[in-house]
Amino acid sequence: MPALSDLLVATLAAGGLAGAIPPRIGTTNTGTTSLTQVRNTNFVRNQHGPIALAKAYRKYGVPLPADLKSAVTRIVQKRSTGSAKTTPEEYDNEYLTPVSIGSPAQTLNLDFDTGSSDLWVFSSETPRSEVSDQAVYNPNKSTTSKKLNGASWEISYGDGSKSSGDVYLDRVTVGGLSVKYQAVESAQQVSKEFTADSNNDGLLGLAFSVLNTVQPTQQNTFFDNAKASLDTPVFTADLKAGAPGTYNFGYIDDSAYTGNLTFTPVDVSQGFWMFTPTGYAIGSTGAFKSTTSLSGIADTGTTLLLLPKSVVTAYYKNVSGAKYDSSQGGYVFNCNAKLPDFVIGIDDSNTITVPGSYINFEPTEPASRTCFGGIQSDAGIGFAIYGDVALKAAFVVFDAGNEQLGWAAKDLS
Ligand SMILES: *[C@@H]1O[C@H](CO)[C@@H](O)[C@H](O)[C@H]1NC(C)=O
Ligand SMILES: *[C@@H]1O[C@H](CO)[C@@H](O)[C@H](O)[C@H]1NC(C)=O
Ligand SMILES: *[C@@H]1O[C@H](CO)[C@@H](O)[C@H](O)[C@H]1NC(C)=O
Numbered sequence: 001m002p003a004l005s006d007l008l009v010a011t012l013a014a015g016g017l018a019g020a021i022p023p024r025i026g027t028t029n030t031g032t033t034s035l036t037q038v039r040n041t042n043f044v045r046n047q048h049g050p051i052a053l054a055k056a057y058r059k060y061g062v063p064l065p066a067d068l069k070s071a072v073t074r075i076v077q078k079r080s081t082g083s084a085k086t087t088p089e090e091y092d093n094e095y096l097t098p099v100s101i102g103s104p105a106q107t108l109n110l111d112f113d114t115g116s117s118d119l120w121v122f123s124s125e126t127p128r129s130e131v132s133d134q135a136v137y138n139p140n141k142s143t144t145s146k147k148l149n150g151a152s153w154e155i156s157y158g159d160g161s162k163s164s165g166d167v168y169l170d171r172v173t174v175g176g177l178s179v180k181y182q183a184v185e186s187a188q189q190v191s192k193e194f195t196a197d198s199n200n201d202g203l204l205g206l207a208f209s210v211l212n213t214v215q216p217t218q219q220n221t222f223f224d225n226a227k228a229s230l231d232t233p234v235f236t237a238d239l240k241a242g243a244p245g246t247y248n249f250g251y252i253d254d255s256a257y258t259g260n261l262t263f264t265p266v267d268v269s270q271g272f273w274m275f276t277p278t279g280y281a282i283g284s285t286g287a288f289k290s291t292t293s294l295s296g297i298a299d300t301g302t303t304l305l306l307l308p309k310s311v312v313t314a315y316y317k318n319v320s321g322a323k324y325d326s327s328q329g330g331y332v333f334n335c336n337a338k339l340p341d342f343v344i345g346i347d348d349s350n351t352i353t354v355p356g357s358y359i360n361f362e363p364t365e366p367a368s369r370t371c372f373g374g375i376q377s378d379a380g381i382g383f384a385i386y387g388d389v390a391l392k393a394a395f396v397v398f399d400a401g402n403e404q405l406g407w408a409a410k411d412l413s
């Protein structure tokens with residue numbers, strides 16, 4: 001454990017707007033760093049269960065099933081006719097973390113995404129028509145920016161949309177941890193899903209660098225570049241339900257969890273933080289089942305918990321009145337339904353319990369009594385996705401040195 005004085009904590013109150021309050025930045029190259037997130041309370045209110053699901057499918061290249069596609073189209077159309085941006089409600093659709101780029105520092109709120117490996121930002125090169133309220137990075141206003149000549153990046157999605165642009169090297173600081181020559185991918189085009197997400201100024205990828213999309217020379221993630229200056233090559237994610245969470249780099253805060261920290265090997269062959277749970281149980285006293293492969297990735301950039309169809313079906317059999325609703329493209333139930341916990345086996349004696357309340361994700365429409373489920377099918381992606389619904393139930397260690405994930409329970413109150 002580092003001395004408290006070693007930690008530089010950048011804090012933004014939940015609900016702070018993008019760029020409104022710069023984080024406190026201290027000296028660089030401390031061996032550890034910690035910082036607190038902001039929740040994206042400006043995320044368009046309600047009806048984003050299907051959008052969250054569609055976003056995950058897009059990210060992993062799955063063509064949207066027709067019913068989900070029409071659910072999303074309907075919601076987006078409603079948005080553009082003005083139901084968007086009413087008083088934000090508190091749902092955990094996305095978590096944002098302040099990051100400083102350039103000199104003097106330009107602060108952008110980025111989505112830390114352990115399921116991708118590009119650091120890309122809205123910028124002065126992004127067409128105005130594709131920017132809503134995002135803070136933009138302007139390399140011309142940074143004395144330390146340098147164009148990476150000839151380099152480009154592109155992320156494409158299952159539905160054919162894509163974001164792309166060119167690349168600068170610049171100083172990037174997260175909490176008190178700085179990388180001098182980080183590839184900052186400047187968006188010259190963004191897909192409409194990103195434009196609509198007005199508080200999200202870009203992504204900071206924390207999967208393995210092998211997934212980075214910069215051509216012709218692949219670039220390292222921020223974490224890969226920072227690793228050498230860290231005490232240990234780890235970062236931890238401590239996401240919270242309905243509150244800002246914390247990312248720590250370089251150390252494991254033993255006071256942040258309870259019980260055992262249990263490590264499980266990571267299969268890095270696809271560039272993700274992929275692990276294999278030993279099984280699952282529905283309800284804290286339910287029978288433990290290990291017949292279905294639950295291999296999947298720990299993905300802070302996905303909102304929901306996406307599991308094999310058979311597991312999803314089994315789970316909702318235990319929720320009275322739950323049904324697959326094709327108008328929503330996913331499982332829904334009465335908002336008053338009591339949902340069982342979902343238990344994930346990490347090793348033979350340790351489990352993580354996702355409380356049923358986290359799986360009651362949100363009403364399908366404002367004031368609706370029908371709620372969209374936090375567990376949905378991973379149909380077609382090829383692996384499960386342990387997104388925020390699962391991750392916020394645990395303290396999770398991403399250990400690149402030993403290629404393993406550590407899981408511990410924590411106080412969820
Ligand atoms: C920087 O400024 C130059 C000159 O005004 C302009 O041509 C260029 O597009 C700007 N670059 C960015 C990244 O905004
Ligand atoms: C910790 O792990 C040990 C063995 O790995 C197990 O016997 C024990 O029950 C676990 N304790 C908790 C609090 O989970
Ligand atoms: C789930 O449903 C099965 C079959 O109806 C039942 O045996 C089991 O007790 C239920 N579990 C929970 C946690 O509700």
